[in-house]
Amino acid sequence: MDFDLTDDQKLLTDSVARLLGDRYTFEARKGFQKQDAGWSADMWGQFAEMGLLGLPFDEAYGGFGGGAVDIMLVMEQFGKALVLEPYLATVVLAGTALRIAGSEAQKSAILPEIVGGAMKLAFAHGEQGARYDLSDVTTSARKAADGWVIDGAKSVVLHGDCADKIVVSARTSGGRNDEAGITLFMVDGTAKGVTRRGYQLRDGTRAAEISFASVEIGDDALLGTVGGGFPVIGRVVEAGISAMSAEVVGSMDRMLDVTLDYLRTRQQFGKAIGENQVLQHKAADMLMSTEQGRSMSMLAAMMVDEADDAERVRNFALAKVGVGQAGRFVSQNAVQLHGGIGMTEEYLIGHYFRRVMMFEHSFGDTAYYLNKLADQVH
Amino acid sequence: MDLRFTAEEIAWRDEVRAFIDAELDPALRERMRVGFGPTKQETIDWQRKLNKKGWACPGWPTEWGGATWTPVQRLIFNEAIQSAPAPDLQGFNITMLGPVLAHFGTPEQKAYFLPRAANLDDWWCQGFSEPGAGSDLASLKTAAKREGDFYIVNGQKIWTSTAHMADWIFALVRTDPNARKKQEGISFLLIDMKTPGITVRPIISIDGSHHLNEVFFDDVKVPVHQRVYEENRGWDVAKYLLGNERSGIARLGKSRANLEFAVDTARQVRSGGAPLVEDRGFRHRVAQIEVDIKALELTQMRVIAAASKKSDGKPDPFSSLLKIKGTELLQATSELIMDTGGPMAMPIWASELHALGNEPIAPEWAGYMAAPYLMLRAASIYGGTNEIQRNILNKAVLRL
Numbered sequence: 001m002d003f004d005l006t007d008d009q010k011l012l013t014d015s016v017a018r019l020l021g022d023r024y025t026f027e028a029r030k031g032f033q034k035q036d037a038g039w040s041a042d043m044w045g046q047f048a049e050m051g052l053l054g055l056p057f058d059e060a061y062g063g064f065g066g067g068a069v070d071i072m073l074v075m076e077q078f079g080k081a082l083v084l085e086p087y088l089a090t091v092v093l094a095g096t097a098l099r100i101a102g103s104e105a106q107k108s109a110i111l112p113e114i115v116g117g118a119m120k121l122a123f124a125h126g127e128q129g130a131r132y133d134l135s136d137v138t139t140s141a142r143k144a145a146d147g148w149v150i151d152g153a154k155s156v157v158l159h160g161d162c163a164d165k166i167v168v169s170a171r172t173s174g175g176r177n178d179e180a181g182i183t184l185f186m187v188d189g190t191a192k193g194v195t196r197r198g199y200q201l202r203d204g205t206r207a208a209e210i211s212f213a214s215v216e217i218g219d220d221a222l223l224g225t226v227g228g229g230f231p232v233i234g235r236v237v238e239a240g241i242s243a244m245s246a247e248v249v250g251s252m253d254r255m256l257d258v259t260l261d262y263l264r265t266r267q268q269f270g271k272a273i274g275e276n277q278v279l280q281h282k283a284a285d286m287l288m289s290t291e292q293g294r295s296m297s298m299l300a301a302m303m304v305d306e307a308d309d310a311e312r313v314r315n316f317a318l319a320k321v322g323v324g325q326a327g328r329f330v331s332q333n334a335v336q337l338h339g340g341i342g343m344t345e346e347y348l349i350g351h352y353f354r355r356v357m358m359f360e361h362s363f364g365d366t367a368y369y370l371n372k373l374a375d376q377v378h
Numbered sequence: 379m380d381l382r383f384t385a386e387e388i389a390w391r392d393e394v395r396a397f398i399d400a401e402l403d404p405a406l407r408e409r410m411r412v413g414f415g416p417t418k419q420e421t422i423d424w425q426r427k428l429n430k431k432g433w434a435c436p437g438w439p440t441e442w443g444g445a446t447w448t449p450v451q452r453l454i455f456n457e458a459i460q461s462a463p464a465p466d467l468q469g470f471n472i473t474m475l476g477p478v479l480a481h482f483g484t485p486e487q488k489a490y491f492l493p494r495a496a497n498l499d500d501w502w503c504q505g506f507s508e509p510g511a512g513s514d515l516a517s518l519k520t521a522a523k524r525e526g527d528f529y530i531v532n533g534q535k536i537w538t539s540t541a542h543m544a545d546w547i548f549a550l551v552r553t554d555p556n557a558r559k560k561q562e563g564i565s566f567l568l569i570d571m572k573t574p575g576i577t578v579r580p581i582i583s584i585d586g587s588h589h590l591n592e593v594f595f596d597d598v599k600v601p602v603h604q605r606v607y608e609e610n611r612g613w614d615v616a617k618y619l620l621g622n623e624r625s626g627i628a629r630l631g632k633s634r635a636n637l638e639f640a641v642d643t644a645r646q647v648r649s650g651g652a653p654l655v656e657d658r659g660f661r662h663r664v665a666q667i668e669v670d671i672k673a674l675e676l677t678q679m680r681v682i683a684a685a686s687k688k689s690d691g692k693p694d695p696f697s698s699l700l701k702i703k704g705t706e707l708l709q710a711t712s713e714l715i716m717d718t719g720g721p722m723a724m725p726i727w728a729s730e731l732h733a734l735g736n737e738p739i740a741p742e743w744a745g746y747m748a749a750p751y752l753m754l755r756a757a758s759i760y761g762g763t764n765e766i767q768r769n770i771l772n773k774a775v776l777r778l
Binding site for chain 2: 002003004005069260263264272274275277279280281283284285287288291292293294295296298299301302315318319321322325326370371373374375376377378
């Protein structure tokens with residue numbers, strides 16, 4: 001049992017916090033959001049320069065060989081600043097797929113490009129009819145003479161609009177929910193037959209609906225083995241849950257701080273509203289939820305590389321529910337304790353609120369994982 | 379960062395479990411599993427077994443029999459005891475009085491009382507709360523007037539757990555009614571329950587048990603050498619006592635044992651033509667409790683890891699989080715036990731029928747299913763109500 005961070009990890013946390021504190025103020029973020037891409041290419045360059053884009057990748061590809069705890073530390077800071085850039089999509093989601101399933105050729109071609117900031121990726125798995133069901137894939141890939149042909153559509157693909165390369169899951173055999181018949185491919189974002197419709201999500205980050213109409217790709221686009229996509233998707237989703245959990249923890253920290261400031265300064269009935277015990281107790285409950293959520297985020301980070309499948313899957317279910325419920329409680333009460341101002345687009349609390357909302361509805365929601373846990377009660 | 383137990387810690391857990399398996403009376407263990415408490419004699423016997431092993435008072439200084447365990451080892455020990463389930467270490471003796479005497483006591487007080495407390499030769503109870511002094515403990519009124527080598531004590535204590543079986547009581551009394559601040563006129567006395575003038579009156583709680591009492595003091599003569607620390611400095615002693623030894627305050631082992639008992643019983647209870655354990659609603663409640671137990675388990679580890687690093691001796695305000703969330707889980711799990719029993723949890727089978735020597739008329743699991751639920755409503759009240767704990771969090775962390 002050891003909760004200590006290494007000196008390198010402390011340094012990493014401090015430097016990300018400093019960069020975002022200087023450059024990623026709430027006002028600056030509004031500007032980034034208004035740019036064409038919906039995020040800042042300049043900040044992306046800064047992340048590359050700091051080595052954040054290479055954090056989890058092997059040194060052989062220009063990376064830093066970091067682990068899930070390092071990602072957790074960065075994402076916590078991202079959650080405090082509500083970072084808009086495609087870090088989760090590129091480094092965590094597609095990056096995990098490449099790390100686990102990529103061939104040597106794929107990794108040496110793509111990872112250094114990610115590390116340097118030149119290439120952005122997306123992970124296109126969910127479909128409109130699939131909800132949170134990871135095996136529900138109707139997009140198809142059929143074998144052609146010198147490669148594959150992909151048809152279908154992917155939905156709410158995080159940062160799918162800007163991705164240079166897209167990791168796509170497609171059915172190569174079996175029925176609609178057949179786990180064994182799913183295969184992953186790397187498709188160029190600009191390949192012939194790929195149509196992307198980008199939009200903003202509720203929290204201000206970008207996503208896209210992507211359709212594939214007879215998209216022809218070569219055999220070298222196969223990521224991993226034919227029919228071997230499903231377990232990789234599971235690991236990608238877990239890495240996403242872990243990273244986003246940490247982001248929620250950062251957001252909860254910030255919401256609690258901002259709310260406490262407001263309770264100290266807002267005057268009603270001739271005194272600070274924070275002098276009311278009912279509000280103090282609500283704030284104490286927010287503090288407890290934040291800490292319980294932080295514990296669960298740590299659990300998720302520790303589980304990313306757990307080899308025992310049953311143990312890992314179960315703990316991710318526990319963590320996802322724990323962080324989701326904590327985030328919901330803290331964000332709802334942050335708005336409530338602010339009163340009317342908390343409802344406005346102009347004020348920052350509502351933006352945190354929506355980022356946390358986004359987490360709960362990514363990679364399986366609270367009901368989905370509670371059901372999974374409930375199924376294990378015998 | 380690594381949240382897993384080390385190999386040494388797992389070996390320690392196995393050692394504790396093996397000791398419990400070998401030494402704990404299986405019949406007592408089974409009765410505790412289904413919700414009964416141990417008798418006084420059973421608690422004494424168990425405490426003496428632990429004492430022989432050197433595990434009776436792990437939190438005390440080693441010269442008085444304390445252990446050199448790490449905080450994690452101590453947590454593992456506490457949770458193994460709770461989830462066995464085995465009788466807890468007698469809290470008044472071991473977690474409250476012992477550390478206080480070791481810290482504030484005179485050499486004579488230490489030499490006489492500590493070994494007896496560790497071995498449960500004396501059963502201690504705690505005389506803090508009064509009818510007018512609950513959460514606002516410092517407003518207590520029980521008066522101790524100095525007359526030569528004695529204090530003459532008059533007044534009343536209430537909610538005194540196990541006073542009816544206690545040999546001694548440690549009590550907060552007012553020695554200076556004119557002190558500038560009410561905290562400044564309080565002293566900490568050790569009082570023999572056999573002293574003339576003490577009357578114990580039972581308070582039956584909503585679970586039907588006799589655990590609580592009122593204790594009346596009527597011109598009770600207490601030798602001055604039975605005062606701990608300086609006169610009028612008893613509040614310092616009380617604060618030390620309340621801030622001491624928070625390991626295990628969350629009682630997660632107990633909540634785990636409760637959950638296990640509920641699920642085990644739900645396998646035997648039928649609902650809608652199938653075992654209750656297959657019921658969707660039941661399973662969801664279990665799942666939610668499992669999430670909450672896991673979160674608290676990790677938070678507790680973080681608090682313990684932080685405590686072992688700091689040296690100012692002050693209580694960690696996050697102990698209040700452990701207390702609130704831990705008692706919520708005790709309540710949620712005991713509620714689940716009762717609801718699992720359903721109508722079968724409603725009769726007072728155990729204390730009425732079984733006590734009369736009748737043949738059991740209900741399945742064994744139904745014996746005592748509502749009692750823990752009723753009794754544990756107190757969990758969010760005792761040891762500083764959960765609202766007071768939120769005040770502590772506010773004062774120490776939020777600072778609103």
